[in-house]
Amino acid sequence: MTRKILVSACLLGHKVRYDNGDVPCLDPRFLNWYEQGLLVSICPEVTGGLPTPRPDAQRQGDRVVTRAGTDVTEPFMKGANAALQIALEHNVALAILKQNSPSCGSLFIYDGTFTDTKVPGQGLTTELLRSNGIKVFGEDQLDEVEQELARMM
Numbered sequence: 413m414t415r416k417i418l419v420s421a422c423l424l425g426h427k428v429r430y431d432n433g434d435v436p437c438l439d440p441r442f443l444n445w446y447e448q449g450l451l452v453s454i455c456p457e458v459t460g461g462l463p464t465p466r467p468d469a470q471r472q473g474d475r476v477v478t479r480a481g482t483d484v485t486e487p488f489m490k491g492a493n494a495a496l497q498i499a500l501e502h503n504v505a506l507a508i509l510k511q512n513s514p515s516c517g518s519l520f521i522y523d524g525t526f527t528d529t530k531v532p533g534q535g536l537t538t539e540l541l542r543s544n545g546i547k548v549f550g551e552d553q554l555d556e557v558e559q560e561l562a563r564m565m
């Protein structure tokens with residue numbers, strides 16, 4: 413059986429972002445994997461119980477807080493655990509998650525000051541997946557994804 417790829421739901425055009433928007437990935441390789449039925453998706457924040465729209469949130473160390481200072485670490489962790497369960501159930505080859513998100517970011521995230529400043533880092537879902545041996549890439553790293561898939565086949 414061909415192994416699946418876990419993806420952020422917003423990359424598939426689901427309107428689940430904090431601002432009620434989506435960020436569809438239109439790269440032909442991503443669309444091709446979708447057409448082949450290889451993608452399984454989740455929005456960790458919505459699955460963790462947060463509404464859409466919802467307040468913007470950023471990581472501050474191991475916590476995630478909104479601009480107003482509300483601690484939303486618990487739903488973020490609940491969503492991260494749900495993403496891990498889906499990844500394990502489908503024995504995914506890897507994950508392609510939305511860059512810069514406090515859940516899904518894999519190279520950069522916002523620095524927790526709400527000043528539009530990005531720093532190297534990863535979201536809570538990415539961190540949990542990686543700590544369980546699952547490779548996570550951003551939608552801006554499909555060259556690396558292709559190489560990884562070719563290496564695994």
Ligand code: SF4
Pocket residue numbers: 420421422423428429430454455456457458510513515516
């Ligand atoms: S938590 Fe992930 S899947 Fe959900 S909107 Fe944010 S980046 Fe997209």
